[in-house]
Amino acid sequence: MFKNFFHSKGFGLVAGIFIILFILPLFAPRFYVYILALIYVTSLLAMSLNMVVGHGGLFQFHHGVFYGVGAYAVALMLTKTSLPMWVGFIVGPVVAAITGLIIGWFCVRLTRLYFGMLQISLGSLIWAIVFRWYSFTGGDDGIHGIPMPSLISSLNSSYYFILIILVVCLILMYMILKSPFGSTLQAIRDNSQRCEAVGINVRRYQLGGIVVATFFAGVAGVLFVALERSVFAEMLFWVLSLEIFIMCLLGGWFTFAGPILGAAITVALRTFVGKYTEYWTLILGIMLILVIFFLPEGVMGFFQGLFKPGMKEVAERGK
């Protein structure tokens, strides 16, 4: 798959963008480096959600929980145990994936909205535990001043760490999406009834998709800790889950990189408009309404549609 990609124009563009992002911290102000790193973390989170929402067709309404669980897992490992620090970085995503497996096991028994409702309930349960269990999780104070390995202790080095992990995760996600598992997942999104009829155990594949997606959400949680050195209970609150969902819608949930665009728009709005007014979500809301009306495939989806005429027709027939 990569053979063609390396020779395509797309590869040159992507490689160019990453080279610029790599040399940026050398001259950009600290604040912008921080915002960019935050966008990377949020992008990874939105991309992980989109694996099950856009490509898997599941109503994963409370994805933020797995982001929070990953972050809390690494934070607790680093503050409460004396194990080598890197162990915590691996434990975070694994714990997130196990949580995803347990919650998903119940949820895949239901479909569509019922799936989403059950997930919100089970996810809120975990949020409530984290929010209330002061002696263990710090409750609504969260955990602050988490020690980091010296290799990534400065802002610039954590920026590079986050960027490298993001690139690795994007490559892995791309491979998974283009694999037989990925195309089966997309087929289930398009038509789960037909999938059953061609011999696919739909629930098992949906659960598999959830485990993969929650693993990457856990990675995003770990990266958040690497950047902020704190965790808050708000990471598991449903408001954040909704925000990630909006990022996928905004960027284009049937595209691969759409959620990155959605995450960048949302974080930028919050940072630059949020500076002037706390009602920055008003602008986000208006943007979302416009996108839903005029670009139902999302911003990225719209531009892709210009090059793939067939897709546009499918979208219009679907309306």
Added chain:
Amino acid sequence: MLQVEGVIKSFDDFMAVDGANLTVGKGEIVAVIGPNGAGKTTLFNLITGALKRDRGRIVFKGEDISELPPYEICKKGITRSYQIVNIFPRLTVFGNVQVAVLSHQRRSSNLFQPAQNIAVKETRSILESVGLLDKEKGIAGSLSHGDQKILEIAIALGNEPELLILDEPTAGMSPEETQAAIELIKRLAQMRGLTILFCEHDMDIVFSIAQSIMVMRHGQTIIQGSLKEVRSNKEVQEAYLGGE
């Protein structure tokens, strides 16, 4: 190969299938006919596991399959096409058939190999045999209705079924498309040694393809027999053929 014995299915108070009996021998082409609402599609849904029967037995190759979920029944060797187009609209034509081929080869859970290099030969050969190879890169949802109906059959072939069930394969097709589809079904049955069970409204099609016909009315089997037997049956003439 397939025996349906006294199968009953009701939705609340409505008896959709009320005592259906059907025998399909290996290599046979069997048609199910009956007026609208006779229970043909429900019967197919019961055989493929999309619905669970209330009473009766469905036996495939000597094994009772009436309690199995659809994906298990598919693995036993029964696949189907649908009356109303039921494809993967956002995938390419190639991708539509490949999903079934991957599932058949038990390779769907492969996470890291690029799918575009897997099961290509098998998928292409199916597309070629139904005449959709030149459209393999197109998005399935943007095909014409006739081509989508053909793609329906192609997906069902991906699992290399022994018994292929076709639910009104020519519904909504133009006369030319219908003619081509009939030729295709005949050719596939011969080439692949398929056993075919289908239902169809057009009597000309039924009589030109089927070797055995089962007639349903009000969810019940009136008769199953050869074309001649069915034609000469009084009850059938009254219920169905005479009415047209």
